[in-house]
Amino acid sequence: MKAPYIVDLSEQTGLYFDVADVFNRYQHQVTFQTHFLPRKRLDKSVEDASLDGLVMGVNPIWFGDLKHEKYLWTSPIFEDTDDFVSFHKIPFEYEGETSLHQKTIGGILGYKYFGVDELAAKDLLTRVNTNEEIHLLDMLLKQRLDVAIVSRSTRQYLEAKNHWLGLFHVSEIPHDRYTRHIMALRSRNDEFEIVAKLLENEQVRRELNLLSYKYQSP
Template sequence: MTRYLVFFVFLLCGCQVSQTVSPQVVIYTYHSDPPFFLPDQPTDLSRAWVDRFNQWQSKIQLRVEHIERGVLNQRIEEGNPYLILWANPLFFISRDPMLLSSDTIFWDADILVSRKQQPIDYHRPPDLIGYRLGGRRGFYYKGLNELSDEGKLTRIDADNDNQNYERLLRQEVDLFIMQRSAWYYWRSNGLDETLLYVASEPHDGYSRHVLASAEYAELLRLINEFIAVSRQDAMWRAQLMKWGVEGLMNPFELELEELLDADVDKQR
């Protein structure tokens, strides 16, 4: 009965089904930075994850589609079925209280980067009063948004990390906030760390998952099996090392404070 129910759901979602081709389902990613999104490269972490999932089983074929966060928010609020890669349930629960979440794929954090010659350390939001912070358009940073609204912090938003990095070097901002996964990628791919200083304490920490609407409950169970198998897969861990994020597989790579203080209102 479950098999036929899932098949019927796939038809309702506009999936492609034939006698010889596995049903195809779109999985969204809204991240615009490496390693999740490298549109000019043959692959990136999102496409690599989906390719491995498709090779691991033959019941379903996922197809990754990059989407702007605002468009994704609207689709969810309109009640459309969805799968989202690299998200945390706390980022979307207000838009769909019935959403489902996979097991953790890996852990991530927001970090604060300043110039080596003018290092800025961080422990709590008031530490940044009076500074110019490079943020990301549409992102909510707990405590920092409020300081910006009060005029105690100048926030200058960009579309990607590279824009913030260039503004930092031109001294147009004093520091910027980015994801640790992106930092690991750039550090493994030619970033000159000697120019930069990373605050010892991150702004926050969080886990990354696949999120799903209720229609995809059966598929999410299959995804959880894949996540469990991948943790023990030496070839997959080698791929994660290539993307610079292998260390994020283990929550103990994060500071205790990051695990205890996962912010709930992210617009990631």
């Protein structure tokens, strides 16, 4: 799970649950519900074309579909950034790959980080994995990592929630910037077209923007 997108599964709270609510208020052809699916199960259901629904908050590069030829993709619903984050008393600034040499870098298990994994394979840095980004931030506070790669939206949410404002330094140069979209198999074109049309609605867009700000100060 990844806050603020999914905050609590049992309580069904988080940005993606709110997005489904917005979609349901602006149309009545389909009832949208948000469900969490682990990445391995998602990949399998996409691969064997058994996916029964749309995928929220993903990027074409994560599915090897930069040209949008395999699947259907909406316009971006959110923008995000993966930052190099460090403890404020020991600030780290990314200045190219050599600045990562001999560092202990935190990341999420199963995620691929370009420019980092290659150095780890050559033993030029040490990569440490956790299951959630809150653990990465906690390890930075305990000075068990030199730097961690954390999405900006998640860090801002966790900083506000845990009263951590001012405790982290963010490198001026991030690891990556990307957009989040809604993806669908071509067999789900009817539902996809409903969502695509919703995202052309200025009021829907305005509500989605307000939702993203909401989770920066929970």
